[in-house]
Amino acid sequence: MNSKIENIKKLSVSKPLKLDCGKTINNFPLAYETYGKLNENKDNAVLVFHALTGDQFVTGTNPITNKEGWWVTAVGPGKAIDTDKYFIICANVIGGCMGSLGPKNINPETNKPYGLDFPVITIKDMVKAQESLLEHLGIKKLLCATGGSMGGMQLLQFCSTFPDKTFSAIPIACSSSHSAQNIALNELARQAIMADPVWDKGKYCLKNLQPKNGLAVARMVGHISYLSEKGMQEKFGRKLQEKADYEFSFNADFQVESYLRHQGYAFVERFDANSILYITRAMDYFDLAKQFKGGLVKAFENQKTKFLVISFSSDWLYTSKENKDIVIALNSSGADVSYSEIITDKGHDSFLLNEPEFLKTLKGFLDSMYEKFKNEKRI
Amino acid sequence: MKNSKMKKEFKVIAELLPNNTRVLDVGCGDGSLMNLLKVNKNIEVRGLELDQDNVQKCIMKGLPVIQGNAETELHQFPNQSFDYVVLSQTLQAFYDPEKVLKELLRIGKSVIVSIPNFGYWKVRIKLLLFGEMPVTKTLPNTWYNTPNLHMCTIKDLFNFCYEKKIKINKVIGVNNNKTSLIKRGNLEIKNLFSKLGIFLIG
Numbered sequence: 001m002n003s004k005i006e007n008i009k010k011l012s013v014s015k016p017l018k019l020d021c022g023k024t025i026n027n028f029p030l031a032y033e034t035y036g037k038l039n040e041n042k043d044n045a046v047l048v049f050h051a052l053t054g055d056q057f058v059t060g061t062n063p064i065t066n067k068e069g070w071w072v073t074a075v076g077p078g079k080a081i082d083t084d085k086y087f088i089i090c091a092n093v094i095g096g097c098m099g100s101l102g103p104k105n106i107n108p109e110t111n112k113p114y115g116l117d118f119p120v121i122t123i124k125d126m127v128k129a130q131e132s133l134l135e136h137l138g139i140k141k142l143l144c145a146t147g148g149s150m151g152g153m154q155l156l157q158f159c160s161t162f163p164d165k166t167f168s169a170i171p172i173a174c175s176s177s178h179s180a181q182n183i184a185l186n187e188l189a190r191q192a193i194m195a196d197p198v199w200d201k202g203k204y205c206l207k208n209l210q211p212k213n214g215l216a217v218a219r220m221v222g223h224i225s226y227l228s229e230k231g232m233q234e235k236f237g238r239k240l241q242e243k244a245d246y247e248f249s250f251n252a253d254f255q256v257e258s259y260l261r262h263q264g265y266a267f268v269e270r271f272d273a274n275s276i277l278y279i280t281r282a283m284d285y286f287d288l289a290k291q292f293k294g295g296l297v298k299a300f301e302n303q304k305t306k307f308l309v310i311s312f313s314s315d316w317l318y319t320s321k322e323n324k325d326i327v328i329a330l331n332s333s334g335a336d337v338s339y340s341e342i343i344t345d346k347g348h349d350s351f352l353l354n355e356p357e358f359l360k361t362l363k364g365f366l367d368s369m370y371e372k373f374k375n376e377k378r379i
Numbered sequence: 380m381k382n383s384k385m386k387k388e389f390k391v392i393a394e395l396l397p398n399n400t401r402v403l404d405v406g407c408g409d410g411s412l413m414n415l416l417k418v419n420k421n422i423e424v425r426g427l428e429l430d431q432d433n434v435q436k437c438i439m440k441g442l443p444v445i446q447g448n449a450e451t452e453l454h455q456f457p458n459q460s461f462d463y464v465v466l467s468q469t470l471q472a473f474y475d476p477e478k479v480l481k482e483l484l485r486i487g488k489s490v491i492v493s494i495p496n497f498g499y500w501k502v503r504i505k506l507l508l509f510g511e512m513p514v515t516k517t518l519p520n521t522w523y524n525t526p527n528l529h530m531c532t533i534k535d536l537f538n539f540c541y542e543k544k545i546k547i548n549k550v551i552g553v554n555n556n557k558t559s560l561i562k563r564g565n566l567e568i569k570n571l572f573s574k575l576g577i578f579l580i581g
Contacts, residue, residue: 306443308438324447324455327445327455328455331445331455331456331457331460332455332457332460334460336443337443337445338434338437338438338442338443338444338445339444339445339446339447340431340434340435340438340446341431341446342431343431357431357435360435361434361435361438364435364438364439365438365439365441367439368438368439368440368441369441371441372441
């Protein structure tokens, strides 16, 4: 796996990046992937921000895991975000573990993996790092930037920090600050990892180990929060896993248990436990209003970007109400904003699934924005 | 209700609106009016719409629209943030039309409200002579499935504005392709012969 990681696209960011925590990183790797072709006018670029456990491999086959990209439902030839028409860019966030600088990288000061010596990063740090990539690719202004969940949070930060960098923006199923419930769930995931003795205060990486049990439980917590009560009931109910009756044991009798175990243990093959700690922390610290002294409206002042906010009716992790608060703030700041709530039982996960109404809305907006952007550039 | 919208109504509303203004279309439907205003008058439009399909249609046309319920979600728009707020043939469908109207007047410097006129002679005849709830082109639903909770006449809304001290700038009666200016003096007759009333208030 490590040799494969060496072969993925990486930008070495030479410009020093001063992190919110006060530390500075420089000459750090930022791994990314692109799909489709940048046209001559450079007006068809779409930046995708990935979520907590995502990576830069949006569509096609992920060369590291050999699995499908995480957003094949929306991105690809002829899809809502059409790779035949648009140039799609996605970078692995810093703090991640798919080639960008993260806690499993070698700390030049010690020549050992960082572990918990890695600086605590924020959503703003992630976004600033990715801005360097646009510079590198020669893109002055994106047609659109989008992302769901933590990707949406990065997007809001991006629009606020760089108000002239994208013509349009589609934040999906996200929030302008993490709620108590969001923080609590993240803490549960972190505690699961830290409770695993293998974790050893993050030093497992020195021993070439991985706190698999803790990380798997952390992933299970996540998976529960990505589904809705109704969706879960419909998918699993009380169905038993390949057996006629209870086993009277603690094996996975129920399908839902088997599902969680499978998701949990499949995840440890591709993700780093310390990365989960760092990225969930970044999400918890995210509070766009706080950056502007309590005013979310101020965060969006003088926005020329055209927004489409999308939420899902059964999402209890990032509720429609939270998404609507973003819309209200954008509205109050006078920004051009649309909002659509997709009615579905599939919970937070909906943005990754084949939800026809969602994908139609996504496509409709992006295509109409492309026409506008082309016209604006012509004038 | 939206299907019965006369194109003429949109033309009249468009004529009432100056170029280059900021307009909020409450219950904007598929965005037909917004598109007309944007293309012909360079008006900066925003829409609020409840129905998912209509929201999608607006988005596909590149029109900014917020999915939401005007009855409960107008609070999100700041005071006097639009030059005009348009409410086309929906006032009668709210639980609390008075509250909605107050909200519209708070959001817009002026408000354009259109209503299907329950005082139109065909409507009156239906009830008076046949003893049935009226079903007309402008009011296509029957009593049990109509979204209209608070039907009113042009005269009713006229009097309402007068009582509530809401300034009436202009009232236009529409009957098919004909329009006429409605004043105190011709209110009775226009209330009888207009299918639709369009009020510019605030």
